[in-house]
Amino acid sequence: MDWHQWHQGYQGGGLAGRLPLVQDQLRQALTETRPGPIMIISVCAGQGHDVIGVFQDGPRQADVRARLVEWDHRNVAEAQRRVDAAGLGNIEVRQGDAGLTDAYVDAAPAQIVLLCGVFGSLTEPDINRTVGMLPQLCDENAQVIWTAHRSSPDLYRQASAAFDRHGLTRRHTDPDDRFGVTRHQLVTQPTPLQPGRRMFEFADEQTLIDIGRITLS
Template sequence: MASETDWQAWHEPYADENSPLSRRLRLVRRAITAWLDERPGEPLTVVSACAGQGHDVVGALATRADAHRVRATLLEYDSRNVTAARAAATRAGLANVDVRRADAGRLSSYAGVVPADLVLMAGVFGNVGDYDVRRTVAALPQLCAGGATVIWTRTRRAPDLTPALRNWLQDAGFAERSFHAPDGVLFSVGAHRFTGVPRPLDASGTLFTFVR
């Protein structure tokens, strides 16, 4: 994963509950909660790409009495963020959250943890090239179980890629469940249900490389 950004410092705006990053986080958590509520009582699996400090998954699960039925794998490359995410999961008592130091841009990192019932691509599509966004979307059927949900985020900074991204998801076998693009900010949050046929994981493949 090629990147010059300090991804630990990138998380600092979360300290301000009114920052765009915090507002986006609340929408992602809300989408995770809605997904859990739609599938009550089931044992479920989650994989989060470029999970950072795990604010979305850990935060959503920490408030739920049924968190024990969810087995989540968080993939994060920055070792400092891995440490922070593990500590957060431990504080929340989430023994079924596994935080791994891994390059989520390589399909080999998903071996043994997919197909998943929820795939999180939060903070990914805004940091990779358009070609890699499309390539990742095309590969999502390798990560998804039947009926899985994908939650994703993307900036709408010009040129806005979200219309094309939503079409690519449809072409890959995903039905849109929600799309939030709040006024006054550039971020967007989408949730799509996989209606296609899962494909075997090609662990030799590449999804994306960060360009920031």
């Protein structure tokens, strides 16, 4: 997958339809977060469309900071260009492996975590492990916004089951939303971040075909 090319979907493709749904949930999460500083972590942030858009006109602008973690240097450069163009000094764009807890040192615990466009590239055990480790990224009552396209038969069900299994509470879902934009809240206790732990690795293409995440046309 060319993850730089993938972002062209924001220019009028399917992602352009998903973006406002994610941004609505981010605005809602910001509105519902208790008074005080807010840290947002975006896992596999890509070019940062969702977060950057909301920082420009969303609620709680004086309170909010973000760390965007992205591997592809082209996407990192584009996200940084967009952050600079908007004059958003409170967003840190970091090139790194978002699947390792090291990426979140000095950012966790966050009040809001985004996992958008991540689960579709993970095996079910990695989805489960990632959700199970969210208490290391999250502050008390943190909100987690995630997506899982419903065109892949098992994906949304597997991700939802992982959130249920690990005791997060569902705050928003819309069964008619094909993008599966969903918001959960941590209701268990956060746990300290343990550096050097792996949450996930993007699966290779053959694995994604084998488990039915993608089909070759």
